[in-house]
Amino acid sequence: MAENTPVLELRDVNKSFGPIDVLHDISLKVHAGEVLCLLGDNGAGKSTLIKTLAGVHRPTSGTILMDGDEVSFDRPKDAQDRGISTVHQFGGTFPLMTIGRSFFVGVEPTKKFGPLKIFDRKTANETAVKAVQDFGITRIDDGDRLIGGLSGGERQSLAIARAVHFGARVLILDEPTAALGVKQASHVLRIVLEAKKRGLAVIFITHQVTHAMAVGDHFAVLIRGALAANFMRGEKSREEITDLMAGGEALADLDSIIEGYMETHEGHPPAPVA
Amino acid sequence: MDTFAIGNLMRRPEAGAILSLIAVIAFYVIFGGVNLVNLFGAASWVNFAANLGIVALPLGLLMIAGELDISIGAMIPAGSMSIAIVSGYYGMPIVVGMAVALGLGVLVGLVNGLLATRTTVPSLIITLGTLVAMQGIVLAGSVLLTGNASVPLSAPDWAKTIFGQLLGGSYQIIIVWWIALTALFVLIIHYTPWGNWVFAMGGDKESARNAGIPTNKVTITLFVLSAVSASFVGMCGAILFNSAQVSGGMNYIFNAVVSVVVGGVLLTGGFGSVMGIFFGTLTFAIVNQGIYFTDIDRNWSSLIIGVMLLLAVLMNNSFRKLAMTARPKKKPA
Known part of the structure; x- marks a missing residue:
């Protein structure tokens, strides 16, 4: 049981800033000794998501669990005290x-x-x-x-x-x-490992496919604040991942599907592609 | 070993201030025919430095923390007027006057600090507001209460001894306060966790807050410190000179900022040292007052201050780069 309890879990987390909904029904699990690569274009909600995890924002609805227990952070310090570090x-x-x-x-x-x-x-x-x-x-x-x-x-x-x-x-x-040369980046990747x-x-946010591929065990793609894809290493081919990350055809398809779905489902996104 | 020590000094924030001090003295000796014995024996610039220095120290700390306080310009006359009105005009005990003067500093510091932490308005604008507002309060208040813009005060002997006597006939006792406060600030800023917080806040306030530093509390404390120090200087002046005027104090704003910047404090915060501010103040005082010991027409003194400021800032910039890039020599393995 303890083996399978994720260190950090999000269940149906939503975040709105006034009338603007930024995160939609995000559910994610991260296990100890696992690198989760969080992918997504600028404005997809990556920053909001990590700030919510770090205690900067409070989710509008939904729960955050650590080791299976529900937690709520009023300040970044609270998250740090629980061992979440950005x-x-x-x-x-x-x-x-x-x-x-x-x-x-x-x-x-x-x-x-x-x-x-x-x-x-x-x-x-x-x-x-x-x-x-x-x-x-x-x-x-x-x-x-x-x-x-x-x-x-x-x-x-x-x-x-x-x-x-x-x-x-x-x-x-x-x-x-992001701001590093090849050699410097490889230093950092080694430290991630x-x-x-x-x-x-580890929750690793990056735009670079090679960096994500080098260290990632688990990949999650955010589009328009919704979890568009959520899969483990080996469940998708390198080409598919690259395509998702690099904003290729698959990403464009997902983007339009999510947009259409949310319009007809009161803003709720479809289930993420596995 | 010697070059090593010099190299280390160059990387310190006060390097520019010390070099400026040497350069200014050399300039006055060479071009102004200054007699060094006369200059170093004179009280005028030391008195000037001490009064300025007590204001410059907390201002410098605020600047290290990334804030600014120009309301000090009004707090100096506010300090001297309030003690003169309370203890001089109304004849209350001197301790009451002191409490009012310093309490006013605490109050204005709290207002500055609360506004600076609760809003996103830059502290330059906030303290510009309190500067002008306090000028109005001091002028209107003293005319309203006493019918006069200048109020006499005669302090008891013990108060004179502590805050307003002349040592050796010409050295104001405030010099002792300045040196003691400098030592105290060196200890607090460079040797306690609290000091580390001030630097961290100037480097990146957001990260500092996330690291668990009570940034609002520290900011408010620094503003209070700054306003209280200014009213303390005003209070000592009133006790020393037996009277207080509503005017004056405005020069302190620019003089203190120049001293702090010459002293190696980075305007955007995060870098500086108490000793740097100390030497910056000394340098400024020698330029400003030392000119009377030279053959140079004193109308030139502003030009010299301007040039010195620019040179010091340029020097401080390159020293800071040096501090960032140069790595200390490898220790022998």
């Missing part, structure tokens, strides 16, 4: 802070200095450097370096290492490879 496109968001300092933003280690609690720079730096080196990025060896001096891939890696260090169980990666190996559930 890493954004540019990873390190504090370019002018040092590695050690930014690693511990909000959870600074302290040591006693007389009656005062002083930021423990040495511990912060050592912990941060060790965490990222454990992920195989050995080029980061000085916690006093500024984040802005790291390469894009290193920043992503650091951000992922940070999330894992602070006990993330679900890792949401928002286009981590490492996170998966450590038993994390």
